[in-house]
Amino acid sequence: MDGEGSAGLAKSAAVKLSEMGERTKQLGTAIQDPNRQRRIILVIVCVALLLDNMLYMVIVPIIPDYLADLESKQAVHSHVVLHPNTSANRTNQPISNKDNLDVQIGVLFASKAILQLLVNPLSGTFIDRVGYDIPLLIGLLVMFVSTCIFAFAENYGTLFAARSLQGLGSAFADTSGIAMIADKYTEEAERSHALGIALAFISFGSLVAPPFGGVLYEFAGKRVPFIVLASVCLADGVLLLTVIKPFSNRTRENMPVGTPIYRLMVDPYIAVVAGALTVCNIPLAFLEPTIANWMESHMHATKWEMGLTWLPAFFPHVLGVYVTVKLAAQYPNLQWFYGALGMVIIGASSCTVPACKTFGQLMFPLCGICFGIALVDTALLPTLAFLVDVRHVSVYGSVYAIADISYSVAYAMGPIVAGQIVHNLGFVQLNLGMGLVNVLYAPALLMLRHVCQMKPSYSERNVLLEEGPTGLYDTIRLEERKLKRKGLSTTTNCLPVDGNGFDAFTGHSRSHSDEESSGPEYS
Numbered sequence: 203m204d205g206e207g208s209a210g211l212a213k214s215a216a217v218k219l220s221e222m223g224e225r226t227k228q229l230g231t232a233i234q235d236p237n238r239q240r241r242i243i244l245v246i247v248c249v250a251l252l253l254d255n256m257l258y259m260v261i262v263p264i265i266p267d268y269l270a271d272l273e274s275k276q277a278v279h280s281h282v283v284l285h286p287n288t289s290a291n292r293t294n295q296p297i298s299n300k301d302n303l304d305v306q307i308g309v310l311f312a313s314k315a316i317l318q319l320l321v322n323p324l325s326g327t328f329i330d331r332v333g334y335d336i337p338l339l340i341g342l343l344v345m346f347v348s349t350c351i352f353a354f355a356e357n358y359g360t361l362f363a364a365r366s367l368q369g370l371g372s373a374f375a376d377t378s379g380i381a382m383i384a385d386k387y388t389e390e391a392e393r394s395h396a397l398g399i400a401l402a403f404i405s406f407g408s409l410v411a412p413p414f415g416g417v418l419y420e421f422a423g424k425r426v427p428f429i430v431l432a433s434v435c436l437a438d439g440v441l442l443l444t445v446i447k448p449f450s451n452r453t454r455e456n457m458p459v460g461t462p463i464y465r466l467m468v469d470p471y472i473a474v475v476a477g478a479l480t481v482c483n484i485p486l487a488f489l490e491p492t493i494a495n496w497m498e499s500h501m502h503a504t505k506w507e508m509g510l511t512w513l514p515a516f517f518p519h520v521l522g523v524y525v526t527v528k529l530a531a532q533y534p535n536l537q538w539f540y541g542a543l544g545m546v547i548i549g550a551s552s553c554t555v556p557a558c559k560t561f562g563q564l565m566f567p568l569c570g571i572c573f574g575i576a577l578v579d580t581a582l583l584p585t586l587a588f589l590v591d592v593r594h595v596s597v598y599g600s601v602y603a604i605a606d607i608s609y610s611v612a613y614a615m616g617p618i619v620a621g622q623i624v625h626n627l628g629f630v631q632l633n634l635g636m637g638l639v640n641v642l643y644a645p646a647l648l649m650l651r652h653v654c655q656m657k658p659s660y661s662e663r664n665v666l667l668e669e670g671p672t673g674l675y676d677t678i679r680l681e682e683r684k685l686k687r688k689g690l691s692t693t694t695n696c697l698p699v700d701g702n703g704f705d706a707f708t709g710h711s712r713s714h715s716d717e718e719s720s721g722p723e724y725s
Contacts, residue, residue: 250438251400327463373603405519461594461595586598
């Protein structure tokens with residue numbers, strides 16, 4: 203009986219192992235399915251963007267209190283050591299210490315964006331050369347390491363180094379993630395939808411991080427919020443390795459060389475979009491470090507009101523993303539108009555902030571600012587990919603590095619410059635200036651109306667890839683088709699002159715055979 207029981211157990215175990223192996227095989231097959239794979243990639247990228255924005259905002263409720271504790275401990279220690287029997291000059295210490303603390307907090311906040319700004323030109327070129335998956339993995343690993351260092355840092359120098367290292371990781375993760383979405387979702391409607399989802403995760407990360415960090419810091423200490431974020435970052439990296447297998451992908455060996463970042467920067471259309479992304483984010487970047495003090499002094503806001511300042515603005519931001527995606531699907535030729543409308547809304551809302559007398563009144567212009575930012579970002583981020591498709595080579599690392607530079611400029615200046623402007627000119631003048639700049643910049647987006655009128659189905663990639671692109675680096679297939687067609691006199695009437703045969707201003711075209719001689723080279 204014992205033998206029969208053992209045999210039955212062994213047979214049952216073998217059946218279960220076989221079932222598990224079959225399920226694993228089915229899971230592997232499902233992951234390799236292009237449609238399912240790109241959905242998983244979208245999840246991976248969205249989690250990376252969520253983490254990046256949570257890391258940017260999670261220190262808001264933690265660092266001021268933590269640095270104040272460090273400052274007080276150092277002051278007490280130095281006073282005991284240097285002046286053990288006197289209390290002279292204590293009355294002057296709080297003011298000088300507060301000024302020094304404000305400077306330290308501002309520099310710490312800005313350090314991530316500053317390093318991100320400096321690294322992005324290099325990371326964009328690197329991404330164009332090696333592909334999107336390895337840079338994304340590098341970014342996640344750097345963010346994981348820097349977050350762990352931040353969790354266990356016990357002095358300002360280590361905090362500053364860890365914060366700057368987070369900027370290095372963000373320069374790789376953000377740029378490669380957005381570029382990967384643009385590469386995987388080639389149809390304009392799908393691309394706008396996917397990028398809209400990514401923007402919603404960015405907004406959610408910025409919203410949930412301060413209460414998340416504040417609650418865990420209050421009840422579990424400084425380390426716990428950063429350990430949690432580091433764990434999620436590590437899990438996202440493992441999922442990336444499982445799904446994409448970046449080190450086994452040999453496609454990058456034949457990947458065409460993307461347009462250099464300096465050439466993209468001087469492209470007038472890309473320059474206009476980059477300027478709009480910077481200008482529209484200035485109100486948010488400049489208000490975040492200044493509005494709490496203004497609320498406290500002018501409307502006697504409570505701590506919970508200051509802590510929940512931006513909470514209601516999350517919902518109009520998501521609404522703005524949803525509305526823009528739907529409008530872009532129905533009227534794709536008006537992307538420039540959605541961006542310009544968003545900048546006017548931002549400008550008008552920014553000008554009305556100083557007029558608010560209560561917390562309830564303040565919610566309306568802040569919601570207007572976030573709604574406008576959603577319109578601009580959701581309309582213009584897909585436009586950058588489309589501009590690269592029709593005017594350059596369809597490799598997206600450098601162009602989204604430019605977008606990340608645009609954001610970093612605003613958020614690097616915000617913590618440092620905004621306080622000085624408020625101190626020298628006043629909070630009212632700051633908001634009026636930001637609003638005026640947005641309204642005046644909006645007409646510049648009229649320049650994009652000619653490009654946006656080019657139907658996406660007429661781009662070079664869809665002309666040459668009749669069955670439709672399948673995803674990663676389909677520019678390689680495009681070039682292969684070009685080589686096969688070499689010598690033919692086939693003409694197209696829809697490609698831009700400077701990159702693919704079409705003049706956006708006149709609508710004149712040139713032959714496809716003329717374009718062959720100036721096609722992108724291979725690395």
